[in-house]
Amino acid sequence: MSDRATTILVAYDQLDRHRGALQHAQPDEHSVLLVESDGMLRSRTWHAQRLHLLMSAAAHFAHELEAEGFTVHRVTAPSTAAGVEQYRASTPGVRIIGAEPSSHGLMRTWTEIGVELVPDDRFLTSRPDFAQWFAAQRSLRMDAFYRWQRLRLGILVEQGKPIGGTWSLDAENRLPPPKEPYPWPEPLHFPMDAVDEMVWADILDRALPVTGSAPDGTWATTREGALRQLHHFVDGVLPHFGPYEDAMPAGSWSVHHSLLSPYLNLGLLHASEVVDAALARYEVGDVPLASIEGFVRQVIGWREYVNGLYWQLPADYRHRNALDAHRDLPPALGEPGRTQMACVAGVVDDLHARGWVHHIPRLMVLANLALITGIEPSQVLDWMRRMFVDAADWVMVPNVIGMGVHADDGLMMTKPYAAGGAYLNRMGQSCKGCRYDPKKRTGEDACPFTTLYWGFLDRHRERFARNPRMAQQVRGLDRLSDLDALRIRAREVLVLLDRGEL
Numbered sequence: 001m002s003d004r005a006t007t008i009l010v011a012y013d014q015l016d017r018h019r020g021a022l023q024h025a026q027p028d029e030h031s032v033l034l035v036e037s038d039g040m041l042r043s044r045t046w047h048a049q050r051l052h053l054l055m056s057a058a059a060h061f062a063h064e065l066e067a068e069g070f071t072v073h074r075v076t077a078p079s080t081a082a083g084v085e086q087y088r089a090s091t092p093g094v095r096i097i098g099a100e101p102s103s104h105g106l107m108r109t110w111t112e113i114g115v116e117l118v119p120d121d122r123f124l125t126s127r128p129d130f131a132q133w134f135a136a137q138r139s140l141r142m143d144a145f146y147r148w149q150r151l152r153l154g155i156l157v158e159q160g161k162p163i164g165g166t167w168s169l170d171a172e173n174r175l176p177p178p179k180e181p182y183p184w185p186e187p188l189h190f191p192m193d194a195v196d197e198m199v200w201a202d203i204l205d206r207a208l209p210v211t212g213s214a215p216d217g218t219w220a221t222t223r224e225g226a227l228r229q230l231h232h233f234v235d236g237v238l239p240h241f242g243p244y245e246d247a248m249p250a251g252s253w254s255v256h257h258s259l260l261s262p263y264l265n266l267g268l269l270h271a272s273e274v275v276d277a278a279l280a281r282y283e284v285g286d287v288p289l290a291s292i293e294g295f296v297r298q299v300i301g302w303r304e305y306v307n308g309l310y311w312q313l314p315a316d317y318r319h320r321n322a323l324d325a326h327r328d329l330p331p332a333l334g335e336p337g338r339t340q341m342a343c344v345a346g347v348v349d350d351l352h353a354r355g356w357v358h359h360i361p362r363l364m365v366l367a368n369l370a371l372i373t374g375i376e377p378s379q380v381l382d383w384m385r386r387m388f389v390d391a392a393d394w395v396m397v398p399n400v401i402g403m404g405v406h407a408d409d410g411l412m413m414t415k416p417y418a419a420g421g422a423y424l425n426r427m428g429q430s431c432k433g434c435r436y437d438p439k440k441r442t443g444e445d446a447c448p449f450t451t452l453y454w455g456f457l458d459r460h461r462e463r464f465a466r467n468p469r470m471a472q473q474v475r476g477l478d479r480l481s482d483l484d485a486l487r488i489r490a491r492e493v494l495v496l497l498d499r500g501e502l
């Protein structure tokens with residue numbers, strides 16, 4: 001027993017017994033502190049399933065540590081800092097250790113209140129390693145980072161060359177939805193246990209601000225459940241991950257995606273075990289390389305890149321608004337049933353039902369709508385952070401500000417992800433049942449995405465004409481015979497959007 005009591009401070013997204021400050025912790029030498037910031041919980045109206053997952057996963061984790069013999073102090077206070085001070089006052093002289101938190105805000109708080117920090121090891125790329133890679137880049141590109149990762153980690157490479165002959169097999173992975181009926185995988189269900197029920201009752205009793213559907217077992221709240229999801233994915237879903245990765249079919253909300261992001265982001269799973277499990281399937285030889293590579297790229301590429309960038313981007317990055325976008329969040333995104341745009345209605349319904357939609361609805365429906373209508377980036381960021389079960393500051397800031405709404409003027413992505421109805425019609429199945437026509441850009445039944453896509457290019461013509469990856473699209477404006485009518489319709493559409501009549 002050390003002569004000075006040592007307590008491990010665990011953030012709600014550090015639920016990994018074998019990493020961070022808990023890695024070498026022993027029940028007879030250390031106790032554990034989990035602080036719930038009531039101020040944070042009440043700061044926004046969260047998706048009910050997001051709040052429940054966060055709180056219930058922490059509660060389960062605390063029980064698991066107690067079962068191992070740890071004393072776990074669970075403190076609820078107006079803020080994290082107040083909670084730690086309250087604990088310190090009750091345990092004079094205590095030494096508090098924690099792993100580097102995942103957000104700038106919590107990093108500042110923990111440093112200010114004197115928490116001794118050990119490095120964050122929840123990723124495959126340490127913050128110093130990424131910083132070194134970053135410093136050596138002339139321009140930032142994920143594909144360069146991904147190549148570096150593959151070589152550095154020795155994943156899907158042979159003698160310094162990519163297995164399959166090319167680093168990315170994405171070109172094979174962009175099929176539109178298949179014809180129905182198609183045997184989509186059935187997502188797992190995780191029946192709520194007593195802890196889940198108690199946490200939900202607590203959320204209701206305390207009248208914590210929530211929206212969306214109540215927790216219903218869509219999301220696991222334990223490591224055991226997260227492992228079940230991982231095995232379900234690699235055994236039955238991964239073989240088909242690639243081809244329909246970008247498709248938005250009517251018949252499935254999960255498509256062939258892994259549904260692992262909430263667990264990875266809370267620390268219930270580590271990226272290394274997820275990648276190892278996928279690669280093990282490749283060794284067996286019954287999963288197409290395009291699916292394996294496509295999935296591995298998401299985890300060792302995009303996820304690590306986004307986290308690395310978060311720690312390197314300028315401090316004002318989250319407030320950037322390069323396209324001068326100041327529209328308020330429209331009613332169409334606020335709650336279900338507030339829009340006639342069938343694609344948006346479907347995605348908002350899904351988001352309210354489970355706090356999750358896959359990458360393409362996030363990027364090409366929600367963020368695209370925000371981009372081409374000019375919604376204020378900070379409002380989009382705040383809304384998505386409240387609504388998604390897998391949200392975290394480190395992952396939302398680059399994905400929304402950089403990838404989603406191009407508010408960083410191309411620091412992260414070379415071009416904005418703006419698209420009209422033609423793309424959504426090809427990759428989704430909503431247009432057939434929609435009151436609007438994806439092919440039309442003017443007139444009352446013109447697809448708002450098509451109208452606003454051209455309106456967006458028109459508004460930012462000068463800026464994007466200078467961008468080699470956008471210049472061709474901008475030149476397309478000059479070929480439009482109805483540009484004047486389109487400008488009038490674009491203004492009308494924005495008024496209707498603001499009024500909730502679109």
Ligand SMILES: Cc1cc2nc3c(=O)[nH]c(=O)nc-3n(C[C@H](O)[C@H](O)[C@H](O)COP(=O)(O)OP(=O)(O)OC[C@H]3O[C@@H](n4cnc5c(N)ncnc54)[C@H](O)[C@@H]3O)c2cc1C
Nearest residue numbers: 257258259260261298299302303358359363390391399404
């Ligand atoms: C506007 C916008 C907001 C997003 N917000 C979040 C968020 O809050 N939390 C989050 O985890 N992801 C976010 N993403 C990235 C991505 O959409 C989700 O990680 C993915 O949809 C989660 O579902 P999945 O686990 O089934 O992913 P899969 O498609 O199965 O991919 C496997 C894993 O790759 C990782 N991954 C893939 N793309 C990204 C990416 N762009 N950034 C970081 N990780 C990635 C995730 O950990 C994911 O679990 C966002 C993307 C956009 C465009």
Ligand code: SF4
Nearest residue numbers: 341343424431434447
């Ligand atoms: S027509 Fe336009 S608004 Fe309607 S579903 Fe298709 S893309 Fe969406």
